[in-house]
Structures are given as structure tokens and as C-alpha cells.
Amino acid sequence: MIESAKLLYVNLSDKTIRTELLPAETYRKYPGGSALGMYLLFHNIRAGTDPLSPENPLIFTVSPLTGIPISGQSRMCVTTKSPLTGTAGDSQVGGYIPAQLKANGYDAVIFTGKAETPVYLYIDKDNVELRDASHLWGKVTGDTERQIEKDLGTDKIECSLIGPAGENGVLFSNIMHRRSRANGRNGTGAVMGSKNLKGLVVKRQPPVRPADPEGMKTLTLNVKERMAANDAIADTAKNGSAGVVGAHDVEGFLPSFNWNSGVLEGARNLYGSTMRRTVLSGTETCFGCAIRCKREVTIPGKADPYYGGPEYETIATFGSYCGVNNLEDVCEANQYCNMYGMDTISCGATIAWAMDCYEKGILTKEDTDGLDLRFGNSSVYPELLKKIAYREKGIGELLSLGSVRAAKLVGKGAEELVVATKGQEWPAHMVQMKPNLAVNYAVNNFGADHQSSEHDPALMAPDDDQNWIWPNMLASFEKCDSYGVLDANKSKFALETQKYYSMMDTLCLCQFVWGPAWQMYGPQELVDYCKYGIGWDTSIEEHQEIGERRLNMMRMFNVREGFGRKDDTLPPKAFLPMPSGPNEGAHITKEDFEKALDAYYDYAGWDRETAAPKPETVKRLGLEWIYELK
Amino acid sequence: MDIRVKVNNKETVVPSGTTVTGLLASAGYSSRVSVWINGSQLLSGEYATRVLEEGDFIKILRLVAGG
Numbered sequence: 001m002i003e004s005a006k007l008l009y010v011n012l013s014d015k016t017i018r019t020e021l022l023p024a025e026t027y028r029k030y031p032g033g034s035a036l037g038m039y040l041l042f043h044n045i046r047a048g049t050d051p052l053s054p055e056n057p058l059i060f061t062v063s064p065l066t067g068i069p070i071s072g073q074s075r076m077c078v079t080t081k082s083p084l085t086g087t088a089g090d091s092q093v094g095g096y097i098p099a100q101l102k103a104n105g106y107d108a109v110i111f112t113g114k115a116e117t118p119v120y121l122y123i124d125k126d127n128v129e130l131r132d133a134s135h136l137w138g139k140v141t142g143d144t145e146r147q148i149e150k151d152l153g154t155d156k157i158e159c160s161l162i163g164p165a166g167e168n169g170v171l172f173s174n175i176m177h178r179r180s181r182a183n184g185r186n187g188t189g190a191v192m193g194s195k196n197l198k199g200l201v202v203k204r205q206p207p208v209r210p211a212d213p214e215g216m217k218t219l220t221l222n223v224k225e226r227m228a229a230n231d232a233i234a235d236t237a238k239n240g241s242a243g244v245v246g247a248h249d250v251e252g253f254l255p256s257f258n259w260n261s262g263v264l265e266g267a268r269n270l271y272g273s274t275m276r277r278t279v280l281s282g283t284e285t286c287f288g289c290a291i292r293c294k295r296e297v298t299i300p301g302k303a304d305p306y307y308g309g310p311e312y313e314t315i316a317t318f319g320s321y322c323g324v325n326n327l328e329d330v331c332e333a334n335q336y337c338n339m340y341g342m343d344t345i346s347c348g349a350t351i352a353w354a355m356d357c358y359e360k361g362i363l364t365k366e367d368t369d370g371l372d373l374r375f376g377n378s379s380v381y382p383e384l385l386k387k388i389a390y391r392e393k394g395i396g397e398l399l400s401l402g403s404v405r406a407a408k409l410v411g412k413g414a415e416e417l418v419v420a421t422k423g424q425e426w427p428a429h430m431v432q433m434k435p436n437l438a439v440n441y442a443v444n445n446f447g448a449d450h451q452s453s454e455h456d457p458a459l460m461a462p463d464d465d466q467n468w469i470w471p472n473m474l475a476s477f478e479k480c481d482s483y484g485v486l487d488a489n490k491s492k493f494a495l496e497t498q499k500y501y502s503m504m505d506t507l508c509l510c511q512f513v514w515g516p517a518w519q520m521y522g523p524q525e526l527v528d529y530c531k532y533g534i535g536w537d538t539s540i541e542e543h544q545e546i547g548e549r550r551l552n553m554m555r556m557f558n559v560r561e562g563f564g565r566k567d568d569t570l571p572p573k574a575f576l577p578m579p580s581g582p583n584e585g586a587h588i589t590k591e592d593f594e595k596a597l598d599a600y601y602d603y604a605g606w607d608r609e610t611a612a613p614k615p616e617t618v619k620r621l622g623l624e625w626i627y628e629l630k
Numbered sequence: 631m632d633i634r635v636k637v638n639n640k641e642t643v644v645p646s647g648t649t650v651t652g653l654l655a656s657a658g659y660s661s662r663v664s665v666w667i668n669g670s671q672l673l674s675g676e677y678a679t680r681v682l683e684e685g686d687f688i689k690i691l692r693l694v695a696g697g
Contacts, residue, residue, distance in 0.1 A: 457693040
């Protein structure tokens with residue numbers, strides 16, 4: 001069953017620390033992660049708060065399932081008001097700190113206020129203290145972690161830290177864990193930096209135990225067989241998320257040249273299989289996970305395995321988005337981002353936007369501090385990334401704002417070249433191939449996100465394939481037999497799988513392991529895990545409602561901040577027909593998109609005009625209390 | 631003896647007796663695909679046994695998820 005949650009409040013302004021219990025009946029409605037984060041955000045922020053002011057809370061949450069040894073359960077959510085999007089901010093990290101925060105006895109840490117001088121929070125069960133971080137300020141993530149280990153005299157700790165980018169207020173700065181895992185999106189690192197908070201450090205403890213160890217074995221003992229029987233999981237273990245590069249490339253849907261194309265000559269150099277055969281020197285995993293999808297690369301003089309290796313998204317943004325097919329340079333850019341603490345998606349995409357502007361003469365060498373920002377010129381990455389991380393006057397400061405704000409400053413048609421929604425740059429899945437993502441990218445509450453709904457190919461899967469069977473456990477869908485189809489069926493698919501992903505971000509589950517289509521464990525197995533792990537008798541229906549409640553909380557937060565249908569949009573490039581490649585001509589239309597958006601709102605119980613949840617939807621989900629807040 | 635089929639609108643020649651699994655392997659596809667023959671979608675369990683016939687119109691779509 002779900003017990004009460006232990007919340008740790010840390011007021012950085014007056015240095016007070018206290019704990020509070022959230023009653024079990026409340027926790028069951030908002031059971032961890034993003035839903036708990038939103039519940040706490042609403043209760044600790046006023047409408048219209050500046051995201052980089054002391055009044056914006058920074059909230060770390062795990063879930064009742066976190067830390068129980070099984071693959072894909074060690075995730076931690078950060079919730080805040082995003083300085084990049086101005087919406088509810090949300091980002092998840094894997095690794096070991098989620099399981100260890102839980103093992104220390106905490107379900108959430110809520111930072112409020114601002115420290116007078118740099119500090120970090122150290123947690124060793126009931127011993128919780130703010131420690132001086134003045135000597136750590138300015139250090140890159142890896143050096144910071146090493147210094148903390150030296151100061152504490154132990155490496156039996158887990159850290160989530162910011163680098164110089166977060167300290168300097170880069171709007172897409174992130175919070176790094178183990179140098180290669182990130183609460184990556186939404187600029188959470190800038191919020192942390194604005195509080196003079198360098199990090200969250202927890203001492204390692206023995207792991208939490210499941211309620212029913214024998215029951216758990218039905219899910220864990222056969223994990224090797226499960227992995228071998230699932231081609232998608234086997235490929236993820238073999239090639240990491242980078243396995244997707246090849247699959248997109250051969251179909252001509254690898255976003256290239258700032259989304260002007262889906263084809264990049266020499267893209268094979270960027271394949272996950274190429275990385276495995278060339279620069280890969282090891283693999284890593286998260287607490288309790290058998291898949292080991294994390295990459296470590298070694299390139300003398302360029303990349304140290306201490307900083308991991310690039311994911312698919314990073315390979316796309318610093319590779320194909322920028323017209324680059326040099327894997328070593330992509331790995332180097334990945335390392336710099338991890339050292340400085342910057343989201344590789346927004347950072348690479350913003351550079352790709354700048355390159356597009358440069359190619360079109362909108363930006364010149366006078367604007368770029370002399371850097372030659374033509375597509376394909378990855379030699380600029382080291383210098384450019386440093387300029388961005390330290391917000392150096394000129395191109396660095398401009399790009400540190402992200403592409404949307406930078407384009408507004410540049411003008412001259414630069415805004416037409418932006419590929420973002422709600423201020424957040426798009427991840428690397430083309431809506432011409434996966435049109436349900438057009439709906440998702442538009443409506444997603446914290447900006448475009450590829451891990452907030454299942455992708456369209458599940459609707460193309462054969463009737464005897466889990467990719468078809470599992471989504472239909474959530475709702476019934478119609479089969480789709482080609483790319484580029486955007487209709488009410490896709491809207492329904494977007495919403496129903498979005499609810500499921502929303503629930504997973506609440507229960508803090510990895511979406512490569514748990515999910516409604518290709519993953520290792522499906523909807524019914526998650527119900528079983530809840531029972532065996534914590535004795536929680538639940539159902540797929542309750543899981544869907546939990547996810548829906550979190551989606552509506554976020555939407556209500558955004559509506560309160562002035563967001564509406566006008567912000568549920570796609571950039572112009574979303575409607576470009578594929579100009580070449582095997583699927584030349586594939587496209588979606590504006591008319592189909594608007595119809596699909598209407599259908600989505602109808603399915604969601606939201607008003608078509610305002611895009612706000614209707615009163616009856618709010619009531620059904622028990623969220624009327626939000627109306628009472630200021 | 632060879633037969634002619636169309637794969638994703640492209641004229642293709644394969645040996646007589648080729649199964650869908652054989653076609654996928656020779657064309658470089660993984661098993662993570664959907665296959666339609668003459669407008670009807672196959673079960674994945676049929677890939678190994680369905681033998682291609684002269685003039686078959688075959689559509690193959692990759693199942694590419696997130697990452």
C-alpha cells in the first residue's frame with residue numbers, strides 16, 4: 001500500500017530544515033514524481049512568479065516504487081517553474097541518486113528561498129545539513145563531484161549538481177548526476193543556480209526492500225529471457241538509445257540541417273552500431289537495471305568515459321541537426337555539455353538554428369564573434385559551448401537564451417527558422433513520420449517532449465505484436481498503415497498514451513523499461529509490480545487516472561500563467577513535406593493538425609477555445625482545490 | 631526460378647519460395663516491422679511461413695519508437 005510521504009523542506013534563505021508527512025490518502029492521488037512535484041509546486045508558489053527568483057521552489061521527488069530492485073525504477077523528478085518555457089517545469093533523471101534518496105527515507109526535497117552564499121545539501125538519513133559550496137562554485141560537474149568526495153572523505157555518495165551553465169543562468173542548463181545523467185530539460189539548472197545551490201548530495205544506504213520478495217521474483221528472475229525475446233530491448237542494450245539513429249536514417253526521417261531535411265549524407269558514421277565498433281569503451285546502468293543502455297566513450301584528447309557517451313538525442317542535435325556526421329566531434333560536444341551542465345537537446349538545436357540563420361545570412365561573422373557557423377562545421381563546438389556556458393557577451397550570451405528568445409532578438413526572419421513549442425526546442429522525432437507527436441509536441445505542458453506519449457508505429461504493428469496489444473489495454477485504437485496520417489485516432493492515441501507516460505513520470509519509471517508498447521514490462525506487469533513491490537492493489541484504470549490528473553494539474557498551472565490554445569502550436573517547419581529520401585513528400589497539413597487538436601481537447605475534456613480543463617474534468621479528477629489557490 | 635514482386639513500390643526480384651522472413655533478411659530489415667501483402671496485414675507469426683508469390687504487392691513499415 002501507499003504509506004504517507006516524508007517531505008524534506010529546505011529554506012535556503014534562513015537555512016531552516018524541517019520534515020513533514022503527506023497523508024497516505026493524499027499521496028495515493030499524487031503518488032510521487034511529477035504529480036507530487038506539481039502538488040507541492042502549487043502549494044509553494046504564487047501565480048506570476050519569476051522562475052529565477054527566490055520565490056520559485058525547486059522540488060526533487062521520487063515515488064513509492066523507487067529503489068525496489070528491479071530494472072527501470074530508479075528515476076527522480078525535478079519540478080519547478082521553468083525559466084525556459086514559463087510553464088510548469090518538469091524533468092527526470094536516472095542513475096543511482098533516486099534509489100538512494102529513497103533509501104535515506106525521503107520522498108521529496110523542497111528547496112525554497114535563496115542562499116546568501118553557495119551551498120549544497122548533504123543528506124545522511126536524519127542528518128541533513130547545508131554545507132558551504134563556495135569553493136565548488138565555478139567548477140565543472142566532474143571536478144565538483146571529485147572535490148565533494150575529497151571533502152567528505154568518501155565516494156559512497158550520490159550527487160546531483162549544476163555546472164557553470166546553471167550558475168550563470170543559461171536557460172537550458174540542467175542538473176547533472178554522475179556526470180552523464182541529467183534532469184535535462186526545462187532549464188532546471190538555472191533555477192538551482194539562482195538559489196546559490198550547487199548540489200544535492202546523499203550518502204549511500206542499503207536499498208529498500210520489496211513487500212513481497214517472492215512475488216517480485218516472477219518479474220525479475222527471468223529478466224535475461226525477457227531481454228532476449230524483445231528485439232527493441234536487445235537493441236537498446238546493444239547500441240543504447242543511439243540504435244534509433246539508423247532506424248530513422250534509413251527511412252529518411254533523421255532531422256537534419258535544422259529540420260530542413262530528413263537525410264544526412266554519411267549518417268552511418270553516427271549510428272549506434274558505429275559507436276559500438278569505434279569509440280565505445282564501456283556501458284553503464286542505473287540502480288537495479290539489467291539493460292545497461294548508458295554509453296561510455298573514450299577518444300584521446302576529446303572524450304573521457306568519466307563523462308559517459310552520447311544518447312540518440314544528442315547525436316541528432318549535435319549531429320544531423322547541425323549537418324555534422326563526425327561522431328568524435330559529437331562525443332566531444334556531449335562531454336562539454338555534461339561538464340558545463342547543459343541540455344544537449346536545446347543546446348544542439350539552438351546551435352542548429354544559429355547555423356541555419358548563418359547559412360541564410362541572417363547571422364554573420366560579426367554576430368558570431370568570428371565563428372564560421374556553417375552547417376557541418378563541428379570544429380566550432382568547443383569554443384562555442386564555452387561561450388554559451390559562461391554567457392560570454394556576443395554569440396554565447398545570445399544562444400544561452402535558447403532559440404526562441406534569441407530569434408526574437410535577431411529578427412530578420414530568424415523566428416521562421418525556430419523549431420520549438422512553448423519555448424523548448426524539439427527533440428529528434430519528425431512529425432511527418434510520427435504525426436501523433438505533432439499533437440503531443442503542441443499540447444505537452446512543459447514544451448515539446450518525445451517521452452510524453454508512445455510513438456505512432458505502435459499503431460502499425462501486427463495484431464499479435466505487443467506493440468499493438470499493449471496500447472489497446474489502455475483504450476481501443478484503429479490500425480494505421482502509413483506515415484503522415486494525422487486524425488482523431490492519433491489524437492486519442494496521443495492522449496491515452498500520454499496519460500500512461502504521465503503516470504510513469506509520476507511513479508518515476510524508466511520509459512525504456514516500462515511502457516505501453518515496445519518496452520520490457522507492460523501495463524499488467526506494472527500492476528503486478530505495484531502489488532509485489534509495495535503491496536498496492538491497483539489497476540491499469542487507476543494508473544491512467546493518476547496520469548490524467550498530473551496532466552491536468554500541469555495544464556491548470558499553465559492556464560493560470562496565461563497559456564492557452566495560442567501556445568499549443570507547431571513551428572512552420574513541421575508542415576514541410578520531406579524534400580528527399582525514401583519517404584519524399586510525406587507531410588502533415590495545418591488543417592489536419594487543427595482538427596486533431598480539437599479532437600484531443602474533446603477527448604481530454606478541455607475547452608477547445610481556451611485549451612483549459614473544463615470544470616467537470618477538474619471535478620472528476622478532484623482538482624477543485626487548485627481554483628482556491630492564488 | 632525467380633519471381634517479381636513489388637516492395638514499397640519498388641520492383642524486386644526474389645527466388646521462388648522466398649518467405650517474408652527471407653525477404654526481410656535479404657533487404658536488411660530487422661524483425662521489428664509491419665508487413666502488408668496485397669493490402670492485408672500479416673501477423674508477425676506468419677512471417678516465417680508466408681511464401682511470396684508472383685506479383686505480390688508488399689508494404690513494409692519499420693516500428694521505430696522513442697529514444
